Amino acid sequence: MLLHSTRQSALHRGGHQVPAPAAAAATLRSPAAACGSKSSSRCLNASLRGSRRPSAIRSAGGEIDVVGLGNLCVDAVLPLPELPPPDRELRRQLLDTLTASPPPRSSWEVGGNCNFMVAAARLGLATASVGHIGTDVYGNFMDEVLREEGVQATTRIAPTSTSTPSSTSSKAKANGNGNATSNGKGDAPAIGGGGLDSTLICFVLVDPDSRHAFCSRYDFGPWPLLDGISELPERAQAVLRSSRAIFTNGFIFDELPLQAVQACVLDAISQGAAIFFDPGPRCQTMLEGPRRAALDLLLDLSCVVLMTEEEAHVVTGLQDAEAAAKWVLARPTARAQWVVVKMGAKGAVLCTRGGVSSHKGSAAAPTTTYMGAVKVEVVDTVGCGDSFAAAIVMGFINGWAPDVTLALANAVGGATATGRGAGRNVARPETVLRLLGEGAAGGVSVEQRAAFAAAKELLQKQLAKAQGRGLGQGQLSAAA
Numbered sequence: 423m424l425l426h427s428t429r430q431s432a433l434h435r436g437g438h439q440v441p442a443p444a445a446a447a448a449t450l451r452s453p454a455a456a457c458g459s460k461s462s463s464r465c466l467n468a469s470l471r472g473s474r475r476p477s478a479i480r481s482a483g484g485e486i487d488v489v490g491l492g493n494l495c496v497d498a499v500l501p502l503p504e505l506p507p508p509d510r511e512l513r514r515q516l517l518d519t520l521t522a523s524p525p526p527r528s529s530w531e532v533g534g535n536c537n538f539m540v541a542a543a544r545l546g547l548a549t550a551s552v553g554h555i556g557t558d559v560y561g562n563f564m565d566e567v568l569r570e571e572g573v574q575a576t577t578r579i580a581p582t583s584t585s586t587p588s589s590t591s592s593k594a595k596a597n598g599n600g601n602a603t604s605n606g607k608g609d610a611p612a613i614g615g616g617g618l619d620s621t622l623i624c625f626v627l628v629d630p631d632s633r634h635a636f637c638s639r640y641d642f643g644p645w646p647l648l649d650g651i652s653e654l655p656e657r658a659q660a661v662l663r664s665s666r667a668i669f670t671n672g673f674i675f676d677e678l679p680l681q682a683v684q685a686c687v688l689d690a691i692s693q694g695a696a697i698f699f700d701p702g703p704r705c706q707t708m709l710e711g712p713r714r715a716a717l718d719l720l721l722d723l724s725c726v727v728l729m730t731e732e733e734a735h736v737v738t739g740l741q742d743a744e745a746a747a748k749w750v751l752a753r754p755t756a757r758a759q760w761v762v763v764k765m766g767a768k769g770a771v772l773c774t775r776g777g778v779s780s781h782k783g784s785a786a787a788p789t790t791t792y793m794g795a796v797k798v799e800v801v802d803t804v805g806c807g808d809s810f811a812a813a814i815v816m817g818f819i820n821g822w823a824p825d826v827t828l829a830l831a832n833a834v835g836g837a838t839a840t841g842r843g844a845g846r847n848v849a850r851p852e853t854v855l856r857l858l859g860e861g862a863a864g865g866v867s868v869e870q871r872a873a874f875a876a877a878k879e880l881l882q883k884q885l886a887k888a889q890g891r892g893l894g895q896g897q898l899s900a901a902a
Contacts, residue, residue, distance in 0.1 A: 497533030498525035537808035546888030560621035672704030793828035805844025
């Protein structure tokens, strides 16, 4: 059974004042900014690809396949006798209690967009990270884990300081970032993720029935957390320009002002990058005003949009998954080629725009593809949606057919569900290959069995190619 990630957090209604993305809309109307052909399954417009500038930021085998943009955190998994109530003030008090002392190191795990990047690297994609982590022990822990998983060291999007805790604390206050970066003892940054030198900590609260709740500074603001960042540093932009694909989610607007996101995304698109966007649970806070403008921006700029059924309903107002996907494709300024709606145990649906095919310029009709879920014994659903997204990226940028891509994505999401927790516990290649083999043998139709078989063969080739490039050898050896 494929279940998407259930990461939730207390909703907020705040927002930063930004203009509507008029400049982005103007760019979208230009043929040069449109996505490439559907049948090639790439959003790498030929004219833009030709203008790609050289960059020193490359993977071991050449260009970067995908960059995870923003939403970096360290999860602290803590058991509780019962989950906290949804009351905002009570959750704030709980966060204050949880951050009063560092959580035990045994509870740490990388989270947020790290789930996506670990899964992407394990699938054999050359993966890089652009986001905010501090110079504290949590940031060092995250960087160490990502490097071990074959993800390039995180390129920071915010300045960090090597000043003393007291001076760093005053800097955080001066920048309006809420909590001071010193814990008051003069020996460590704040563990709540309060300043530019602090890594965001998300407390994953688990009750005796394995139900989850999440508590972090994302829930309480002030938003954006990195309000002083008007643009990304050049090195971060260089990483984004070097990538075939960029994956981000709705949490990016809790971190950065819309203008900064718009500028870096448009710059990357101009160099041929395909944007993948998952609104996630934050879409419920992005229904009006400036935050709606932020949602609309990435709905329009993205080549691929991924949503759960619940999120699709929030974004579009439509109950039917296929209708919601087509609504996104039909937006006047949208450049999306694929829209994927995850339906939990029912599998997923992928709708394509259609358009000019790469095969002798022939026309390709819009398509709708449903793919049933793989059957697994579900242990934990956290990280399933992030893993699923990594497989969608791999299929899209490599020109795979929608049904083959969905087969892989369902197997990757299902493989993650068989383990407990996310981060380093997301899908491993050997488990994905096993599930693909089972799908090829026992799919509900001839077509679906063929899709699972094709996905298994293509994944094996991707893993072998990645080994040849020296990527993620420790993770890939068991599956190659």
